[in-house]
Amino acid sequence: MEVKPQIRAWWDTAEHDYDAIAAHGVHSEEERELWTEVITQLLGSDQQLKILDMGTGTGFLALLLAELGYEVTGADWAASKLEKAKKKMERTGNFVNFVVEDAENLSFESEQFDAVVSRHLVWTLANPDSAFKEWARVTKPGGKVLTDIPSRHSHPGNHHFGEEIGKELPFYNGADPGDVISMFEAAGLVNVSVRVFDKMMLVEGEKA
Structure with a gap:
């Protein structure tokens, strides 16, 4: 079953109000401070x-x-989401280069970025191992790859896409730390560490 077109179509719906969901975005100054602290620490x-x-x-x-001063490229394969991101950017006065990309098959040349970060993405991927290899490829030596992944069994069996699509996604119902560490290392990342929170893991690896 080829699920990627169906997943892309699900996300790339202009009427889909992603920001209305509590776990998406920042809805309080406390959340903003937390994410700022995490980013600057890492x-x-x-x-x-x-x-x-x-x-x-x-x-x-x-x-x-x-906003913190980094030079940022924001990539997603849902053009409708990127249009909303650009409108938000216009209100901030800060610049982000928003581009359409497939997380598992990037168009960027190798060793372009000092870090690759992702949030609420890996569980939606049909081939997370391919994505990790691509993220490592475009990262400079000594740079970092950071991502969050739900802990095992933290999602219901029909979350977002439904059971038929979900069973084709390796991390649809979350992941075990060892599985993610193995994939990071197979992608050429070293010094891999995992921080486990309530229902989420934050995974960090360094480009060798």
Whole structure:
């Protein structure tokens, strides 16, 4: 079953109000401070860093990174989401280069970014191992790949796409830390670490 076109069509619906969901975006100053703290801890305060926000959606994380002074590219395969991200960007006064990309098959040349970050993306991927290899490819040596992944069994069996599509996605119902670490290492990432929160893991690896 080829599920990628169906997943893309689900996300690329202009009427889909992604930002209305509580876990998406920032809805309080407390959330903003938390994400700012996490980002600066993981990436440092060097504002010369070039960062790729993969699966940017309507641009929450990319715009926060730009606000912190980083040079940001926000990539997603849902053009309708990127249009909303650009409108939000116009209101902020900060610039993000928003582009259409497939997370599992990027068009960027190798070693373009100091870091690749993603949020709420990996569980939707048909081939997360391919995505991790691509993210590592476009990261400079010594750069970082950061992503969040739901913990195992933290999602219901029909979350968003339904059971038929979900059974084709390796991390649809979350992941075990060991599985993600193995995929990161297979992608050429080293010093892989996992931080486990309530229902989510934050995974970090370094480009060898």
